[in-house]
Amino acid sequence: MGITNHELKYLLNGSFTEATLDKLILMSDQDCKNWNGNPLFRQFTTNVVVTSVGHWKAPKRIREWATSVLMEHLEGQDIEREAAAKRAAAAKADEEAAAARKAAAEKKKADKLAIEMEASAVRDDARSAAKAAAAKQAAADKAALQAFARAANEALARECARASTNSVASDIYFEGDNLIAFD
Numbered sequence: 001m002g003i004t005n006h007e008l009k010y011l012l013n014g015s016f017t018e019a020t021l022d023k024l025i026l027m028s029d030q031d032c033k034n035w036n037g038n039p040l041f042r043q044f045t046t047n048v049v050v051t052s053v054g055h056w057k058a059p060k061r062i063r064e065w066a067t068s069v070l071m072e073h074l075e076g077q078d079i080e081r082e083a084a085a086k087r088a089a090a091a092k093a094d095e096e097a098a099a100a101r102k103a104a105a106e107k108k109k110a111d112k113l114a115i116e117m118e119a120s121a122v123r124d125d126a127r128s129a130a131k132a133a134a135a136k137q138a139a140a141d142k143a144a145l146q147a148f149a150r151a152a153n154e155a156l157a158r159e160c161a162r163a164s165t166n167s168v169a170s171d172i173y174f175e176g177d178n179l180i181a182f183d
Contacts, residue, residue: 003027008040011048016069024066032059 007020035041045051051061 003035005038005040008038008044011044012040016073018070018073021066021070021073025063025070027059027062027066029059032062 003020003023007017007023010016011020045058045062049058049062049065051058
């Protein structure tokens with residue numbers, strides 16, 4: 001048998017490896033007889049396996065004990081693997097949910113930005129239209145002012161021409177069609 005005293009000490013303390021249990025499962029009757037003189041093996045057989053040392057059923061009970069412990073261990077590992085798989089699936093679902101929440105938040109942020117950009121464009125268009133209307137009104141006001149100034153200048157010019165004609169006419173004296181005097 002390939003079991004060592006070190007492994008027997010671990011078995012007495014309740015610790016084991018799958019390799020150690022495999023060695024016990026493969027233990028032959030002759031191996032059991034050879035180890036009967038070892039105090040650690042005797043303690044293991046008596047305290048852990050709970051059978052008599054040197055009893056003809058001892059090897060069978062050791063194998064049964066090792067097999068049952070190994071099966072419990074493997075079932076525990078299977079349960080742990082299933083639990084780990086469930087934890088991994090839950091973690092993956094949490095990550096996917098977090099990613100979905102993040103994507104939704106980013107979409108909401110992008111939608112808000114698009115709305116703000118659209119509103120900004122509308123405001124810019126309104127400003128441009130207001131500037132164009134103000135420029136058009138200023139041009140119309142300027143044209144009206146120029147027309148008014150032109151009309152005022154023409155009226156003033158006519159008035160000046162009339163006043164000039166009257167003053168010239170007052171300085172010239174006629175008697176009938178004959179010019180009498182000229183100042």
